[in-house]
Amino acid sequence: MTISISHLQPVIAILAGILVLIAPRLLNYIVAIYLIAVGVIGLGLFRGLS
Template identity: 50%
Template sequence: MSLSLSIGPLVSLIAGILILVMPRLLSTIVALYLIVIGALGLLGMHTLRW
């Protein structure tokens, strides 16, 4: 069995869990998520898999 993770869904999952645990950090978490996804898109790393 092989497990491969994409960066985008992994970041989304972590951001979602953090928003549920600490709702006051919503704007910070959303901003960091957008920065990470945008940087990965610009650098062409959106297909990076582990």
């Protein structure tokens, strides 16, 4: 099985959710990093990874 970015999204979402439950102040940073990552991936800047 090949692991791609689409396989990592659920894992990242679970980890982010756990971090938010542990430290709610991290929510702003987690959301910002997630949005930046999705935008960069959506623009195709990581084509070499897939």
